Amino acid sequence: MRRPLFLLLAPALLGAPAAADPAGLEQAWHRCLREAYAHQPPGQSRAGDQRNALDACKEREDAYVAALLASQGRGERGFGARAMGWAASVASSVLDPVTAWLRGLGR
Known part of the structure; x- marks a missing residue:
């Protein structure tokens, strides 16, 4: 063209x-x-x-x-956004293994 x-x-x-x-x-x-x-x-x-x-x-x-x-x-990124990101990563690294372990017990 x-x-x-x-x-x-x-x-x-x-x-x-x-x-x-x-x-x-x-x-x-x-x-x-x-x-x-x-x-x-x-x-x-x-x-x-x-x-x-x-x-x-x-x-x-x-x-x-x-x-x-x-x-x-x-x-x-502001302090609040960084804090929320950190909290989400910590929560996922703790909650995911515990949830998987509890599901394993229920089977």
């Missing part, structure tokens, strides 16, 4: 949002999808138009997903 020239130049003209801003990256990705979808050749199926638009905006999607994953990293 040939990409229109404006799609290739759009990132340079519009400027890319900061890598640490998932909301800005999401908006840029959606804007790219709308532009690419609007300029699909006539006669294609809707699914084909959507696939081509997604292919045209793959770089922006990758940047958005990377920013989301970076913002959800382990370093941003």
Whole structure:
């Protein structure tokens, strides 16, 4: 598929949002999808138009997903979330063997 020239130049003209801003990256990705979808050749199926638009905006999607994953990293978990995770792991390491032992006695 040939990409229109404006799609290739759009990132340079519009400027890319900061890598640490998932909301800005999401908006840029959606804007790219709308532009690419609007300029699909006539006669294609809707699914084909959507696939081509997604292919045209793959770089922006990758940047958005990377920013989301970076913002959800382990370093941003609060004390409460870490405490709940620890309690769940301790409970499972104690409760699972005891439950299995009790089930074994009942058989």
